[in-house]
Amino acid sequence: MQLPVMHDETRVTTLGRDPQRHHGIVNPPVYHASTILFPNLAAYDAPRTRDGYYYGRYGTPTTRALAEAVAGIEGGDFSLIVGSGKTAITTVLLGLTKAGDHILVTDSAYQPTRGFANGVLRRFGVETTYYDPRIGAGIAELIRPNTRLVFTESPGSLTFEVQDIPAIAEAAHAEGVPVVMDNTWAAGLYFKPFEHGVDVSIQAATKYIVGHSDVMMGTITATEALRAPIQDASNELAGAPGPDDCYLALRGLRTMATRLAQHQASGIQLAEWLEARPEVEAVLHPALPSHPDHALWRRDFSGSSGLFAFRLGAVSRTALAAMLDHLELFGMGASWGGYESLLIPTAPGKIRTAVPWPYEGQMLRIHVGLEHPDDLIRDLDAGFARLNAAS
Numbered sequence: 382m383q384l385p386v387m388h389d390e391t392r393v394t395t396l397g398r399d400p401q402r403h404h405g406i407v408n409p410p411v412y413h414a415s416t417i418l419f420p421n422l423a424a425y426d427a428p429r430t431r432d433g434y435y436y437g438r439y440g441t442p443t444t445r446a447l448a449e450a451v452a453g454i455e456g457g458d459f460s461l462i463v464g465s466g467k468t469a470i471t472t473v474l475l476g477l478t479k480a481g482d483h484i485l486v487t488d489s490a491y492q493p494t495r496g497f498a499n500g501v502l503r504r505f506g507v508e509t510t511y512y513d514p515r516i517g518a519g520i521a522e523l524i525r526p527n528t529r530l531v532f533t534e535s536p537g538s539l540t541f542e543v544q545d546i547p548a549i550a551e552a553a554h555a556e557g558v559p560v561v562m563d564n565t566w567a568a569g570l571y572f573k574p575f576e577h578g579v580d581v582s583i584q585a586a587t588k589y590i591v592g593h594s595d596v597m598m599g600t601i602t603a604t605e606a607l608r609a610p611i612q613d614a615s616n617e618l619a620g621a622p623g624p625d626d627c628y629l630a631l632r633g634l635r636t637m638a639t640r641l642a643q644h645q646a647s648g649i650q651l652a653e654w655l656e657a658r659p660e661v662e663a664v665l666h667p668a669l670p671s672h673p674d675h676a677l678w679r680r681d682f683s684g685s686s687g688l689f690a691f692r693l694g695a696v697s698r699t700a701l702a703a704m705l706d707h708l709e710l711f712g713m714g715a716s717w718g719g720y721e722s723l724l725i726p727t728a729p730g731k732i733r734t735a736v737p738w739p740y741e742g743q744m745l746r747i748h749v750g751l752e753h754p755d756d757l758i759r760d761l762d763a764g765f766a767r768l769n770a771a772s
């Protein structure tokens with residue numbers, strides 16, 4: 382369904398569905414499939430696809446509906462749907478490299494991205510250099526003849542540096558090197574990767590697309606020029622998601638623009654409240670004027686989601702436990718992007734290698750969910766009171 386002018390609110394509600402093809406039913410049906418039957422030998426022999434389908438592992442109309450919607454929202458030429466955000470990352474990294482190659486990865490990347498580079502990629506003869514997320518055009522100096530991609534993530538996981546993606550893309554493209562971006566934070570809505578020079582955009586759909594903390598899923602969106610190696614790697618790695626999960630992701634997508642607007646508003650309200658707390662040394666939220674990359678964020682992003690970080694001074698584990706253990710609304714656990722709020726301690730100092738993390742204080746990562754922000758503030762306020770009493 383292609384409309385001439387579409388806002389994102391319209392894209393998320395219309396793309397990837399065609400009720401008139403399904404008896405007028407609003408949502409696309411869920412196709413469960415392994416075997417796909419061919420009517421005769423000629424059809425089986427020939428290009429061996431049936432409307433583009435030939436075996437469940439390579440996708441069904443349900444997978445394709447989701448892929449079509451995601452490609453339209455991110456603005457890429459095509460999308461692939463895989464079983465998790467991490468699978469999206471590993472598929473792209475394996476698809477674009479071979480033994481003897483070199484890749485550049487931002488020091489602020491999601492930690493499991495580093496895990497794959499330092500483990501499987503290294504074993505298979507691919508070398509990784511981590512670079513300062515704020516390197517911008519300086520990335521040119523790190524590009525070697527065998528560099529096959531620049532991996533970016535903006536804002537960075539845990540530390541929220543905003544990267545100068547256009548400057549990185551210009552420098553990388555001058556050497557014929559594609560730019561890959563983990564675009565999970567902006568959910569394909571608040572940052573348009575292909576308008577800023579990105580060649581491959583990855584999302585953990587597990588987060589905002591699914592939006593309800595009940596499905597693992599990843600998306601890979603790319604330009605036509607990179608379709609063959611990425612599609613090939615995805616076929617070989619064969620991590621196809623199930624149709625029910627694709628259906629849930631499509632259902633989540635329909636409300637994503639509306640949910641994200643609320644995550645944004647509540648997130649900023651909590652960030653400002655936290656910034657005024659005496660216990661808080663810094664709030665790392667790109668939409669705050671105090672953020673070092675605020676100007677860059679304003680230039681390239683059209684909004685902010687509900688995930689950010691803040692830093693306390695040195696606190697004992699006991700005092701931290703007093704704060705975190707008795708929160709009523711904030712849960713403690715991995716992932717984010719659901720309707721519920723989360724608060725976890727993090728330790729970027731243990732992860733970074735290119736730019737050592739210079740702060741001693743306790744870092745916390747917060748996901749602001751869809752509860753009323755006043756209730757969330759009350760919960761945090763009581764948490765700070767317990768922290769202070771235990772310090």
Ligand SMILES: *Cc1c(COP(=O)(O)O)cnc(C)c1O
Pocket residue numbers: 465466467468491534538563565566584585586587588597598599716
């Ligand atoms: C969660 C996350 C991933 C991985 O997604 P999964 O679906 O959990 O595998 C990748 N990148 C970022 C930035 C994430 O937060």
